[in-house]
Amino acid sequence: MKKVALVLAIVSVFIMLVSVAEAAIELPLRVEVNGERVYFPDEQPFIDSNGRTQVPARFIAEKLGANVTWDGKEKKAVFEKGSKKLVLYIGKAEYELNGEQKKMDTAALLISGRTFVPARYVAEAFDAKVSWDPDIRTVYINTNSKPSGKKEGTEIVAGFEVPLDTNLLAVETTWGGKTEACFEINLLRADVEGQIEDLRQILLQKCDSSTVDEVIAYVSQKKEREYYLPSKYIYDNKSKRYIWIKESFMEDINVFYCSASYKRSEE
Template sequence: MKKISLVLAIMCIFMMVTSVEAAIVLPLRVEVDGERLDFPDEQPFIDANGRTQTPARFIAEKLGANVTWNGKEQKAVFEKGSNKLVLYIGKKDYELNGQKKTMDTAALLKEGRTFVPARYVAEAFDAVVSWDPEIRTVYINTKPKPTKKEGTEIVAGFEVPLDTKLVAIEEDWGGISEACFEVNLLRANLEGQWDDLRQILLQKCDSSTVDEVMAYVMQKKEREYYLPDKFIYDKKSGRYIWIKESFMEDVNVFYCSASFDISEE
């Protein structure tokens, strides 16, 4: 009898603990690049469509974007580099870089604060979003590792063909750059080097920027031709492309770091 009573007592305790655990709801969290995003007043929540809604200003700032509110048109406008996202309160239709799109939820107003779906805002600026339901956490990665294709290698985030005659290296040059691409007029397959340079830069830069870079560097057709220093700003990446002056047969193109600002030089 005592054994049965003991078993029943243990079962009761187990059921009580289980009930308490079931009653505990973990707070909804948002992490950007491994850092928890703090919300000082209004907290994020999961809407009726299963999407995580966050206060617009805080997620925009963490993603490095500017956000403005148009009360007359009831819309929030996010801008970063050449990317522009427009979300309308209560509407599933939205705009990304001028193109009309549709999502499965909508931005909304709550307690006078604009809330926006975290996934759509983050993905508009090329971030990768994942969700862990067990710990109710949204993970946003603004620097996803590129997928390496067969026959290529990753250099400072760029996918570079293994068979290229172009030299591609990670290079900080005193904190100025992230990568350097060198074309050499005396190296085999010059046209292939120019083409590889174009394709590599297009991975992160706007096509108009790349066209300007290529038009400049390809002026160098002979070893003795002097090519002066030139900095070209790319709105898409928010980076400068630095073509280093060339006295000899080599042409060096640097993809500058995010912290580099030509105005400080």
């Protein structure tokens, strides 16, 4: 019995050590623009103390098709593309977009002589859409999205009719081979209530109203970016599909419309 107990104790310790080692492995931070990974030859992107992804200014500018210049005297990075001009100041939350004063929840940084800028604010300044997948530590930037502003008409995304003037991000996706569409509500994007209402109207195209009400009630709990929203699956009898609300740690709430072949492992 003592030998058995000793063996079990050794096995338990071994499993614990393996688990700790696996937990210590952290995936590298990735940035993708239009589905293509951005490689940084020297200084690498990182997540700052405000939870924002900071990237070297020159590389993000190049991928967005913008020109960036550095003003050492005023310690500011100036991005220009077409008629748009973005000015970020080192260490300051205040910035300028086309001469208009704005404020973000982080700041550009100067590290080892290299200017780092928050990827989301730079990308969205030039009408790109940004999403974040914490599970694989990847920032997705889409420059093919429609510019902000009132747009008439709709587009079809994974069989859903989506208004062009929505601030809700809607993309067709086969994430993990189990989804058809993803709708992202972002608390830092304009008109959050409008995003939620657009999500309601879009889901009603294929789902039962009671299912949609449950989805909307669940996502509406998150009113601040620090609020943790656990993952939730809601089955819809009308479409025979699951609506998967992915757990949300930050400002984005991702709602997936699952494929017909998808079934939860516990069923």
